[in-house]
Amino acid sequence: MRGGRTGWTLRADEPAAVEERVERELLSDEELVERARRTPGTEADACLDVLYGRWYAKVAGWCLRIAGDRDRAAELAQEVFLRVHSRLDGFRGASRFSTWLYAVTRSVAINRGIAERRRREQPLDAETTPEPVDPTPGAAEDLESAEAAAWMRSALAEALEPDEARVLYLHYALGLTLPAITALLRLSNKSGAKAFIVSGKRKLLRRYGEGGSLSAAGRNP
Amino acid sequence: MTTARHPESLSEIDLERRLRAAFGPGAGCPPPESWHRAALGELAEEERARLAAHAASCPACAAERDLAAAFGAGPDPAAADDVAAVVARLEARPPHRPAARGAAAAGAPREGTAATAPEPPRGRPAEPTARPAGRLLRFPRLAGAPAAVLAAAAALVLALGLGAYVLRAPQPPPLPERTGGGTVRGAAVRGLVPSGEVDSAPAVLTWEPVAGAARYRVTLLAADDAVLWRGEVAGPPAPLPDAVMPLSSAVAYGWSVEALDAGGRSFARSERATFRIHPEPEAAPAGPRRPRAKDDHRSAKRIQPTRRGRRA
Numbered sequence: 038m039r040g041g042r043t044g045w046t047l048r049a050d051e052p053a054a055v056e057e058r059v060e061r062e063l064l065s066d067e068e069l070v071e072r073a074r075r076t077p078g079t080e081a082d083a084c085l086d087v088l089y090g091r092w093y094a095k096v097a098g099w100c101l102r103i104a105g106d107r108d109r110a111a112e113l114a115q116e117v118f119l120r121v122h123s124r125l126d127g128f129r130g131a132s133r134f135s136t137w138l139y140a141v142t143r144s145v146a147i148n149r150g151i152a153e154r155r156r157r158e159q160p161l162d163a164e165t166t167p168e169p170v171d172p173t174p175g176a177a178e179d180l181e182s183a184e185a186a187a188w189m190r191s192a193l194a195e196a197l198e199p200d201e202a203r204v205l206y207l208h209y210a211l212g213l214t215l216p217a218i219t220a221l222l223r224l225s226n227k228s229g230a231k232a233f234i235v236s237g238k239r240k241l242l243r244r245y246g247e248g249g250s251l252s253a254a255g256r257n258p
Numbered sequence: 259m260t261t262a263r264h265p266e267s268l269s270e271i272d273l274e275r276r277l278r279a280a281f282g283p284g285a286g287c288p289p290p291e292s293w294h295r296a297a298l299g300e301l302a303e304e305e306r307a308r309l310a311a312h313a314a315s316c317p318a319c320a321a322e323r324d325l326a327a328a329f330g331a332g333p334d335p336a337a338a339d340d341v342a343a344v345v346a347r348l349e350a351r352p353p354h355r356p357a358a359r360g361a362a363a364a365g366a367p368r369e370g371t372a373a374t375a376p377e378p379p380r381g382r383p384a385e386p387t388a389r390p391a392g393r394l395l396r397f398p399r400l401a402g403a404p405a406a407v408l409a410a411a412a413a414l415v416l417a418l419g420l421g422a423y424v425l426r427a428p429q430p431p432p433l434p435e436r437t438g439g440g441t442v443r444g445a446a447v448r449g450l451v452p453s454g455e456v457d458s459a460p461a462v463l464t465w466e467p468v469a470g471a472a473r474y475r476v477t478l479l480a481a482d483d484a485v486l487w488r489g490e491v492a493g494p495p496a497p498l499p500d501a502v503m504p505l506s507s508a509v510a511y512g513w514s515v516e517a518l519d520a521g522g523r524s525f526a527r528s529e530r531a532t533f534r535i536h537p538e539p540e541a542a543p544a545g546p547r548r549p550r551a552k553d554d555h556r557s558a559k560r561i562q563p564t565r566r567g568r569r570a
Contacts, residue, residue, distance in 0.1 A: 060523070060524045063516070063524055065530070086354075086355075093344075093345045093348045095332050096348075097333065097341045098334060098337070099329045101340050101344065102334065110344050111347040114347070114348055115348060115353075118353045119353045122354050123353075132291070133298070135294070135298070136294050136295055139294040139329050140291040142329065143291075143325065185280075190280045193317060197317075199317055199320065202318075203317045203318075203320050203324070205277055205281075205317075209274055209277040210277070210318065211321070221324055221325070241273060241277075245273075
């Protein structure tokens with residue numbers, strides 16, 4: 038019941054309370070935050086009812102895109118609003134409230150790593166991915182090197198199609214699930230984001246097998 | 259010729275680790291929220307073009323642009339039922355209302371598909387992370403109380419509260435009916451002056467009268483949105499009080515107007531207008547100075563009246 042957001046404690050014969058509610062509905066997001074700061078107590082709660090209520094659907098929709106299912110989206114969205122509420126004192130109006138809300142939402146989603154867990158539950162097909170090989174000595178140290186990262190960035194830019202690189206970023210850097218990426222990028226191929234992951238990784242491994250040097254990538258002629 | 263040191267072969271696991279390392283923020287990458295601002299149309303054309311050019315060559319930023327666009331676009335209509343269910347969960351457990359959160363955690367009935375939600379462990383806060391803090395939060399700390407007692411108490415409070423609510427007001431309170439005079443809730447107050455760059459400090463703030471308005475509430479804001487002054491007048495213009503004078507030059511001020519009906523109800527408001535007073539010109543050098551067209555161009559671009567809607 039959406040009307041319950043701001044009216045649970047109101048009675049129909051309390052016109053003053055209704056007027057106050059209407060007035061709050063007319064305030065901008067930033068004004069609601071300011072009023073909640075200035076008037077702690079029930080008025081602050083009422084302002085936050087209005088403010089959060091305006092954004093529940095948008096955050097819920099985004100979380101559904103990212104998390105993929107209703108329960109995970111609900112958990113994520115609830116964590117988002119807890120974080121928003123705990124940090125609201127830090128909002129100073131340097132940007133719109135919506136921009137600040139998006140930054141918090143994105144941060145919570147990535148940190149939570151919902152998609153990372155989903156990815157582990159849905160491994161890629163063994164038949165379509167290259168056989169893993171044992172890591173060579175020194176790989177862990179090499180992993181941390183800026184040189185290796187530079188090589189990878191170069192390979193991403195030069196060896197992969199833009200969609201492949203975007204899918205790899207969303208999956209490995211941000212932890213989105215493959216179904217979420219498929220929906221987000223509106224991929225219409227049969228296997229969606231999975232195909233881009235497989236082809237992108239195959240290209241990177243092939244490039245590495247060809248020598249993998251920065252000179253081979255044309256970075257250091 | 260130099261070559262990068264790398265292992266002779268690369269496992270898939272290493273490849274994934276390397277991918278994560280390589281996707282760290284690049285030096286030239288804009289912050290993620292920039293894409294949201296661009297989607298809202300808050301950025302100047304020049305800045306939007308710069309971002310678009312960057313995204314064309316940076317897959318990470320292209321992906322961030324897509325994420326921000328998805329937020330701005332709102333829920334997918336095809337997932338309306340799922341969105342409604344998630345919203346119902348949020349409304350049942352608002353972050354700033356401990357009573358509702360406590361009741362929800364105690365297993366009180368909730369709307370939609372809330373019954374399918376995984377519950378947090380009993381006797382602990384509803385959410386395991388992001389412990390709330392700050393003066394806006396007023397979560398009672400009842401450490402040490404038995405979980406079952408807390409749950410039962412919360413359920414009892416909710417049941418009594420809901421019962422009282424149903425008996426007193428079975429329907430949500432109605433919005434006030436429209437009054438005469440052609441006033442409509444949500445109507446706009448327009449024609450705010452000053453707005454944009456002004457040459458001298460204004461003594462008054464003025465706007466177009468609104469039919470049906472008995473009084474107007476005027477709010478003057480500092481650049482950080484702090485309220486400098488709020489007052490009511492019978493009609494435009496509103497003289498600025500001595501308390502806020504003199505206004506500083508080169509500082510942006512925001513202001514807005516609400517129209518009030520005879521009962522003091524706000525029924526129309528303006529967009530936020532922004533103005534800034536030109537700094538006093540420095541002493542001009544001797545001899546005439548030919549005005550340059552690009553000076554006017556720069557001046558006009560320096561500040562634009564901000565359009566602050568209620569929603570993105």
